[in-house]
Amino acid sequence: MAGRIVVPFGPQHPVLPEPIHLDLVLEDERVVEAIPSIGYVHRGLEKLVEKRDFKDFVYIAERICGICSFTHSVGYCKAIEAIMDLQVPERAQYLRTIWSEYSRLHSHLLWLGLYADAMGFENLFMNAWRIRETILDAMEETTGGRVIQGVCKVGGVRRDISDAKLKEMTAKLDSIGGEIEDLCHVFFDDASVKHRSVGVGMLSKEDAHKLGAVGPVAKGSGIALDLRQTGYSAYGSLDFKPIVETGCDCYSRCIVRAKELAQSVDLIKQAAANIPAGDIEVKVKGNPDGEYFSRVEQPRGECIHYVKANGSKNILRERVRTPSSANIPPLVKMLEGCQMADVPVIVLSIDPCIGCAER
Amino acid sequence: MGLFSMTKTVLKSLFKKPATIRYPAEPAKRFEGTRGQMEIDIDKCIFCGLCSKHCPADAITVNKNERTWSINRLWCICCNSCAENCNKDAIYQTNVYHAPIVAGETDVDVYQGKPVEEKPAAAEEKAA
Ligand code: SF4
Ligand code: SF4
Numbered sequence: 461m462a463g464r465i466v467v468p469f470g471p472q473h474p475v476l477p478e479p480i481h482l483d484l485v486l487e488d489e490r491v492v493e494a495i496p497s498i499g500y501v502h503r504g505l506e507k508l509v510e511k512r513d514f515k516d517f518v519y520i521a522e523r524i525c526g527i528c529s530f531t532h533s534v535g536y537c538k539a540i541e542a543i544m545d546l547q548v549p550e551r552a553q554y555l556r557t558i559w560s561e562y563s564r565l566h567s568h569l570l571w572l573g574l575y576a577d578a579m580g581f582e583n584l585f586m587n588a589w590r591i592r593e594t595i596l597d598a599m600e601e602t603t604g605g606r607v608i609q610g611v612c613k614v615g616g617v618r619r620d621i622s623d624a625k626l627k628e629m630t631a632k633l634d635s636i637g638g639e640i641e642d643l644c645h646v647f648f649d650d651a652s653v654k655h656r657s658v659g660v661g662m663l664s665k666e667d668a669h670k671l672g673a674v675g676p677v678a679k680g681s682g683i684a685l686d687l688r689q690t691g692y693s694a695y696g697s698l699d700f701k702p703i704v705e706t707g708c709d710c711y712s713r714c715i716v717r718a719k720e721l722a723q724s725v726d727l728i729k730q731a732a733a734n735i736p737a738g739d740i741e742v743k744v745k746g747n748p749d750g751e752y753f754s755r756v757e758q759p760r761g762e763c764i765h766y767v768k769a770n771g772s773k774n775i776l777r778e779r780v781r782t783p784s785s786a787n788i789p790p791l792v793k794m795l796e797g798c799q800m801a802d803v804p805v806i807v808l809s810i811d812p813c814i815g816c817a818e819r
Numbered sequence: 820m821g822l823f824s825m826t827k828t829v830l831k832s833l834f835k836k837p838a839t840i841r842y843p844a845e846p847a848k849r850f851e852g853t854r855g856q857m858e859i860d861i862d863k864c865i866f867c868g869l870c871s872k873h874c875p876a877d878a879i880t881v882n883k884n885e886r887t888w889s890i891n892r893l894w895c896i897c898c899n900s901c902a903e904n905c906n907k908d909a910i911y912q913t914n915v916y917h918a919p920i921v922a923g924e925t926d927v928d929v930y931q932g933k934p935v936e937e938k939p940a941a942a943e944e945k946a947a
Contacts, residue, residue, distance in 0.1 A: 512875055519875045519898040587828055588836045597848070604854035610898055618899075619852070642828050648826040 464492065467800070475578045475804035478814040480788075482807070486800060490701070496788055502818045505670040509778040513700050514748060517775065521765070525816035526607055527570065527793035530563040531818075533612035534548045535765040536778070538692060539754035540614045543769060546742055550694070556624075557694040559599070559609060559617075561724040561731070566607070567759035568717045568724075571811050572647065575714060578808040579656045584646055589741040591639050597630055603722060614708050615773045616741025626732045631652060633725050637793050640725070642716040657710035661794040661806035664708055673790040675761020677810050680704040680713035687757035698730045710809040717811075720791035747773050758783055784810070784817040853914040854897045857890060861930040863909035864888055870901035870910060886932035892917050893926045 465486050471479030477816030479500035485493040498618045505524055509517055521536035522529045534556055573588035602621050603609035611618045621629070647653055663673065668681035678685045679702060686702035688695040703719045705712035751769035753796055756766050768777040787810040794806050836946040840847065866886055871879035878894035879901060881887075920926050 515871050516875045516900055518898065519900060525897070583829075587832075593838065594865060597850075600850070601850045602855055604850075604899075605897075608896075610854065637918065644822045646828070809938045 463487075463770045467529070469803060469807075473804075476809065476812075477574060478812060480527060480807075480812055480814045482802065482803075484795070484800070489800045491795050491798050491800060491803065494792050497816055498788075498814060500533040500818075506778055507818045509775045511774065513773050514742065514769065514775050517778070518602040518613055519610060519780075521780075522608055522610060524819050525758075525782065525813055527567045527813060528563060528760060528763070528816070529607060530559050530609045530612065531756050531758040531763060532607075532692065532765075532780075534560060535754050535756040535763055536767070537612050537614050537800060538756065539765050539769065540769075542746050542752045542754065543748040543750040543767065544614075544744065544746070546615050546744065548616055549739040549742060550736045551620075551738045552740045555614060555617050555621060555740065556726055557698070558621070558735075559603065559611065560693065561728045562595060562599050563609070564724045564759045565721060566592055566730075567811075570722055571717060571759075571808075572643070572714070573648060575805070575808050578804045581650075581652060581655065582654075584643075584650075586648075587757070588643055591636060591643060594632065594636055600633060601625075602629070613741065616739070618741075620740050623735075625745050626735065630729050630732050633728060636656040637725065640721050644721065647714055647718045653714070654711065655803055656802075657714060658684070658707070659711075660802045661710045661798060661809055662708050663790050663794050665706075667793050668790060670709075671789040671793055672785045672786050673761075675737045675811075676713050676716040677761065677787050677790055679703060679716045680705050680759050681708045684691075685762070686726075687755050687762050690754060690755065691736050692730060695727075698727055698735065700727055710805055713809045742749070747771050748775070760813060761786065780816075780819055782813070782816040782819070784813040788817070789811070822904060849896065851913060851914060854899060855913045855915045856897065856917040857895060857899075857901065858911055858913055859890075859930055860909050860911070861889055861932050863907045864930075864932055865907055865909075866932065867906070869904050869906065873900050873904040875900060886934070887929055887933065888928040889927050891927050892920055893922055 461662050467484045467486055467783045469482040469484050471481045472474050481497045483495040486492050488778060505520055508520055518533050518536060522533040528691045569588050569592035573585045576588060577586035598611060600606045601610040665682045668678050668683055674685060682704055684702045684704045692764060703723060704718050705715050748769040751768040753766050755762055763783055766779040766783040767775055791810050798806055846875050854921050866881050866883045868881040871881045875898060877903045878891045880889045902912055
């Protein structure tokens with residue numbers, strides 16, 4: 461038997477957008493075990509809830525993550541609205557859906573770029589990010605922020621999109637549709653992409669289920685787990701099916717995300733076509749009293765916001781379970797038995813967002 | 820096919836303008852609704868402190884006795900919460916980002932209100 465060595469991977473590594481540390485136990489070039497450790501970017505945001513007005517905490521909830529920020533605010537607001545029994549106007553629900561899908565587009569395009577970068581496919585990386593820029597522009601124009609939108613609030617949304625602007629946005633999405641298609645085509649068919657990702661980082665359906673994988677990691681292993689099907693915001697009135705791939709490898713996870721781009725574009729168009737007129741917020745009176753478990757689908761998977769309040773303006777406890785923390789055990793499983801050179805691609809394939817995993 | 824999947828994109832890109840802006844030679848993109856730095860109309864301010872209570876970043880300090888309103892530009896996250904909570908509409912948001920500054924030296928902007936006129940009732944207005 462070859463001697464074992466331990467190679468530290470991260471927290472600073474060219475391929476990692478965020479700090480996670482992995483101790484890789486190697487036998488020659490083969491990884492026999494990966495031991496993860498996190499704790500480099502803990503900010504104590506959950507504790508801050510005790511010091512802030514529950515309405516002001518939305519801005520902080522949103523800053524848990526720099527990519528799926530909008531969905532965090534939706535999750536938090538949904539919890540408070542359920543506790544306080546607020547009826548959020550339909551138009552606000554649709555606007556939330558539109559912005560959620562915009563964030564999904566931008567998150568997946570960002571990831572596809574980073575994934576290409578992990579494979580060493582630099583021009584594909586730049587190409588994904590060029591398309592992402594138009595998405596960010598649309599978000600900045602409508603919400604005021606590029607990645608931290610800050611438009612969701614307890615009881616509705618803070619800004620409206622005019623119908624003319626919605627038309628313009630869908631027209632813009634149509635015009636970049638071709639570019640997105642070309643981009644996806646590269647991920648689907650390119651020989652180098654396939655070479656680096658087919659059969660790499662296997663995670664069987666049973667393991668994915670047992671280890672609690674969420675989002676594209678679960679979907680890439682054949683589990684149709686998509687929280688949007690629970691019909692929160694306006695998803696209940698839109699027509700879509702979760703995208704599932706059964707390859708169980710990095711390639712499948714990549715395909716799921718690429719296909720979700722087209723799905724998001726479609727959802728935005730559906731929402732823009734059906735959006736009702738009306739108010740965008742309800743008045744919030746009093747303080748929340750009770751607890752609620754809210755689940756929303758982020759670009760990376762299921763995110764849980766648990767809120768407990770006791771009728772004062774500060775909330776007692778807020779607990780966030782982000783998709784990246786759920787996907788770390790499956791990641792450890794995927795890394796077992798892989799080649800050292802595949803580690804960056806596998807780590808990236810779960811779309812690790814450590815900032816939000818640690819909060 | 821497998822090997823030439825990028826060719827179409829490459830050919831298209833050859834005849835397109837660059838996707839990037841030559842900043843700072845060209846001005847950066849800016850939208851009307853961009854959430855930029857906060858400004859205050861200090862004459863409207865009654866120093867009630869409501870804005871600083873609702874600031875998630877603790878960026879605002881209001882001193883009622885000295886009649887000053889100050890904001891730490893590096894802490895401010897441009898969320899617009901202070902402007903929404905101000906009953907006197909004294910704070911407003913602009914769509915410009917603040918110029919680069921140094922922590923501990925130029926980061927706090929202090930605004931000095933006019934001295935009090937002899938009308939204590941107005942100053943006594945309570946924070947809700
Ligand atoms: S809330 Fe308005 S009036 Fe009160 S201190 Fe702040 S800026 Fe001044
Ligand atoms: S914009 Fe937000 S962070 Fe900045 S001073 Fe106002 S409340 Fe504080």
